[in-house]
Amino acid sequence: MNGLLIVDDEIQVQTFFSYLLRKKDIALSFAGNAAEVSAALEKSTYQAALVDLKLPDSNGLDILKTIKKRMPACRVIIMTGYSTVKSALEAIRLGAEDYIEKPFDDINELEALIDSLFTTPATQRQTDLIQLAEQTGFIIGTNPDMYNLLSLAYKIARKNITVLIEGETGCGKEVLARFLHEASMRSSQPFVGVNCGAFTETLLESELFGHEKGSFTGALHSRKGLFEAASKGTLFFDEIADASPAIQVKLLRVLETREFMRIGSEQIRHTDARIIAASHANLEQEVERGRFREDLLYRLNVVKLVVPPLRHRKEDIPHLVRHLIRRQHMNENIFAPETLSVMQEYNWPGNIRELANVVTRALALSDGESGPITPDYLPASIIKQQTVSFSQAIEQPAQKNPVPQLSLEEYVEEWKHELLAQWQNGHSIDLPAIMERIRELEKTIGTAFVGRALKESWGNQQKASRLLNISVRKLRYLLHEKGK
Ligand SMILES: Nc1ncnc2c1ncn2[C@@H]1O[C@H](COP(=O)(O)OP(=O)(O)OP(=O)(O)O)[C@@H](O)[C@H]1O
Incomplete structure (x- = not known):
C-alpha cells in the first residue's frame, strides 16, 4: 500500500x-x-x-x-x-x-x-519539461543552473502568479516568458509582449489600455489595448524599468484591482491577464535609486527568476550554436571544433542575441560553402584581433580564404551592440577598453569616409578633400597617418 x-x-x-x-x-x-x-x-x-x-x-x-x-x-x-x-x-x-x-x-x-x-513517475515531469522546452525553442544545454531555473519555471507556470524575470540583455528572458506561458493552463490563449522602452509614455498608455475613437488627435477608431487582448492569456512587459512613473502608477492600479479604463472612456473593464515582467536592470537597485516604485516591484516580484548570463554557462555554447544553425535549416555540425572553442573563450556581453548574430553572420559569410566554418569567420572582436579597418577592406585585393570583413554599417552596428551590452551589463566595466573602442570607432569611420571620397574622385586628392570639406593638406596628413 x-x-x-x-x-x-x-x-x-x-x-x-x-x-x-x-x-x-x-x-x-x-x-x-x-x-x-x-x-x-x-x-x-x-x-x-x-x-x-x-x-x-x-x-x-x-x-x-x-x-x-x-x-x-x-x-x-x-x-x-x-x-x-x-x-x-x-x-x-x-x-x-x-x-x-x-x-x-x-x-x-x-x-x-x-x-x-x-x-x-517523477521522471515523467522531467521528460515533459524537456519536450516543452524544445517545442518553445528554449535550449537547456548541460548547465545545471539553467536546468534548475527551467525546472522551477515549469513548476510555477501553472500557478496564477506574477513572475519577474531578471537577466542581462539578450540572455533569454523573453524565451523564458514564452516557456512559462506554454507550460501554463493559458497556453491556448494569446501571449502578448510589449517593450516598455519602445514607446513614448502616451503611446504606451494607449497601447496597454486601448482608447476610444476621438479620445486624442489621430484616434480615428476605437482600439482594444493589450490588457484586453491578453485578458485570458499572458501579458509580458519587457524592460519594465523603462516604464515612466505615470505608467508605473497605472500598472500598479491594474495589478491591484485587475480593472482599467480605455483612454477616453469611463467604462471599467476587467482583465485576467497573467503578468510576466522582465528587466535587465536590477529592480531593487532601481527602487533604491528612486527610479522604480517599491509597491509595483512588490506586486511584480511574487516569484523572481534570474537568467544567468551566457559567460556563466559557456558549456551550453555548442548546444546553442547547433540550435541556431538548425533554425536556419543548415547542417548543425558546420562549425569547426576550434571555432566553437574560440567562441567559448569569449565573454558574450550581448549574450545569446550576440551569439545568434555571430552565427548568422558566419553562415552568411561562408555563403553555403560545404567546408567547416573556421574561426576566420568570427568577428575580429571575438578572435581578439583588431577589427580590420575599412580602408583596408576597400583597398585590399581579395585573398584566398579571407578574414571576413565588415561593411561600415555592420561595423557600427557591432560597435554599438558591444558598447550597449557593456553599459547594460553593469558588473565589470573596463573603462580603458571602452575608451580604446571609442578611439577605434573614430579612426575607422574617418578612414571609411576618406576611402569613399578617394574612390568617388578616382584618387584625385583635390576633389576628395572638397568632398570631405577639409584641406588637401589635412587629407595628406590623414593619409600619411594611416600609412599610405
Ligand atoms: N535558452 C535559449 N535557447 C535558444 N535560444 C535562446 C535561448 N535564450 C535566448 N535565445 C535566443 O536569443 C535571443 C535573445 O533572447 P531574448 O529576446 O529572449 O532575450 P532577452 O533577455 O529577452 O533580451 P532583451 O533584454 O534584449 O529583451 C533570441 O533570438 C532567442 O531566441
Whole structure:
C-alpha cells in the first residue's frame, strides 16, 4: 500500500484528508510537529508527504530537509498560504515536488495532484519539461543552473502568479516568458509582449489600455489595448524599468484591482491577464535609486527568476550554436571544433542575441560553402584581433580564404551592440577598453569616409578633400597617418 505522510498541526486539516482519501488505497499517517515527523519516519516508509510550511515548533523547510535526508525518494508537496509563496519556492529549490495553496479551493485538483504522486513517475515531469522546452525553442544545454531555473519555471507556470524575470540583455528572458506561458493552463490563449522602452509614455498608455475613437488627435477608431487582448492569456512587459512613473502608477492600479479604463472612456473593464515582467536592470537597485516604485516591484516580484548570463554557462555554447544553425535549416555540425572553442573563450556581453548574430553572420559569410566554418569567420572582436579597418577592406585585393570583413554599417552596428551590452551589463566595466573602442570607432569611420571620397574622385586628392570639406593638406596628413 502507498504511504502518505500529512504534516500539519491543524486537526481539521487531518480530518479533511482522512475523509478525502478514505476510499483510496493509501496508508495515511499524520504528524503535527518535528518530533512526530521523526517518529513517523522511524515507523514506516512513505512514497509521498504533504507538509505545511507553518508548524508550531518548526519550519516546514526544515521538515522537508529531514524527510529528504531520511527518505530521498519521498515526493514532498508543500502546503502554504498566499503570503508564504516565496518560502514555498524556496522549498522547491530544496527538492519539494510542488506546492499547493491553503485553503484548498479546488478539491479535484488537490485529489489529482495526490493521485499523480503515486501514479506518475517523477521522471515523467522531467521528460515533459524537456519536450516543452524544445517545442518553445528554449535550449537547456548541460548547465545545471539553467536546468534548475527551467525546472522551477515549469513548476510555477501553472500557478496564477506574477513572475519577474531578471537577466542581462539578450540572455533569454523573453524565451523564458514564452516557456512559462506554454507550460501554463493559458497556453491556448494569446501571449502578448510589449517593450516598455519602445514607446513614448502616451503611446504606451494607449497601447496597454486601448482608447476610444476621438479620445486624442489621430484616434480615428476605437482600439482594444493589450490588457484586453491578453485578458485570458499572458501579458509580458519587457524592460519594465523603462516604464515612466505615470505608467508605473497605472500598472500598479491594474495589478491591484485587475480593472482599467480605455483612454477616453469611463467604462471599467476587467482583465485576467497573467503578468510576466522582465528587466535587465536590477529592480531593487532601481527602487533604491528612486527610479522604480517599491509597491509595483512588490506586486511584480511574487516569484523572481534570474537568467544567468551566457559567460556563466559557456558549456551550453555548442548546444546553442547547433540550435541556431538548425533554425536556419543548415547542417548543425558546420562549425569547426576550434571555432566553437574560440567562441567559448569569449565573454558574450550581448549574450545569446550576440551569439545568434555571430552565427548568422558566419553562415552568411561562408555563403553555403560545404567546408567547416573556421574561426576566420568570427568577428575580429571575438578572435581578439583588431577589427580590420575599412580602408583596408576597400583597398585590399581579395585573398584566398579571407578574414571576413565588415561593411561600415555592420561595423557600427557591432560597435554599438558591444558598447550597449557593456553599459547594460553593469558588473565589470573596463573603462580603458571602452575608451580604446571609442578611439577605434573614430579612426575607422574617418578612414571609411576618406576611402569613399578617394574612390568617388578616382584618387584625385583635390576633389576628395572638397568632398570631405577639409584641406588637401589635412587629407595628406590623414593619409600619411594611416600609412599610405
Ligand atoms: N535558452 C535559449 N535557447 C535558444 N535560444 C535562446 C535561448 N535564450 C535566448 N535565445 C535566443 O536569443 C535571443 C535573445 O533572447 P531574448 O529576446 O529572449 O532575450 P532577452 O533577455 O529577452 O533580451 P532583451 O533584454 O534584449 O529583451 C533570441 O533570438 C532567442 O531566441
